[in-house]
Amino acid sequence: MSVASHDDVGLTERSLDPDPIRQLRRWLEEAERAGIAFPEAMALATADARGRPSVRHVLMKGLDERGVLFFTNLGSRKGRDLAENPHAAAVFLWRELDRQVSLAGPVEPASREEAETYFRTRPREARLGAWASRQSQPVASREELEAAYRAASERFPGEDVPLPPHWGGFRIVPETFEFWKGREHRLHDRFRYTRGPDGWRLERLYP
Numbered sequence: 001m002s003v004a005s006h007d008d009v010g011l012t013e014r015s016l017d018p019d020p021i022r023q024l025r026r027w028l029e030e031a032e033r034a035g036i037a038f039p040e041a042m043a044l045a046t047a048d049a050r051g052r053p054s055v056r057h058v059l060m061k062g063l064d065e066r067g068v069l070f071f072t073n074l075g076s077r078k079g080r081d082l083a084e085n086p087h088a089a090a091v092f093l094w095r096e097l098d099r100q101v102s103l104a105g106p107v108e109p110a111s112r113e114e115a116e117t118y119f120r121t122r123p124r125e126a127r128l129g130a131w132a133s134r135q136s137q138p139v140a141s142r143e144e145l146e147a148a149y150r151a152a153s154e155r156f157p158g159e160d161v162p163l164p165p166h167w168g169g170f171r172i173v174p175e176t177f178e179f180w181k182g183r184e185h186r187l188h189d190r191f192r193y194t195r196g197p198d199g200w201r202l203e204r205l206y207p
């Protein structure tokens, strides 16, 4: 007999999609339906050439068989880390559902066309902000930041605010995924997908 209560719906090999991308999409949709704000927010870990890690949240802006897409300032700490060491890990947490998904793998730059296409969907103010921000650099004051924003606004007075050269996307190409579901008595369910030559291998892990 299971130690879990009847309302503690766990994970089984059969309930998980054999394709982790489809499984992640399913969980994202369920998080959205559950009313969770920004279910696509993920903590993104990178490391520099010497292996020193750093972590911050970003929004996932694309998910398909090619991997997990996000956009950022290329000169930011994460942008510089990824230029030196193109590997990343990311983790989503949907606390209300007691679910977590982590993934890791090499990172590829997204094409300029993809970055252009996404950048055009952003409001003008956000596009101006991308021109104004030297992300992760020290700034002397709030006033200096706002002056940079005004300068960008004067430089691009209309709707046409182009993609800055220092802004772009990255795609994590996951080699592993882990799906975690909290269960009673800390006997949580964990399943790891590992990419192999013949597709994805799925195995249960001790919690």
Ligand SMILES: Cc1cc2nc3c(=O)[nH]c(=O)nc-3n(C[C@H](O)[C@H](O)[C@H](O)COP(=O)(O)O)c2cc1C
Binding pocket: 038, 041, 054, 055, 056, 057, 058, 059, 060, 070, 071, 072, 073, 076, 077, 078, 079, 135, 136
């Ligand atoms: C929920 C949330 C979503 C965010 N999304 C992004 C994003 O998609 N891209 C981005 O560059 N920064 C995003 N940020 C800001 C980053 O967390 C971070 O402060 C910034 O990118 C600089 O990080 P770095 O200096 O480590 O490179 C987000 C912050 C939060 C809290």
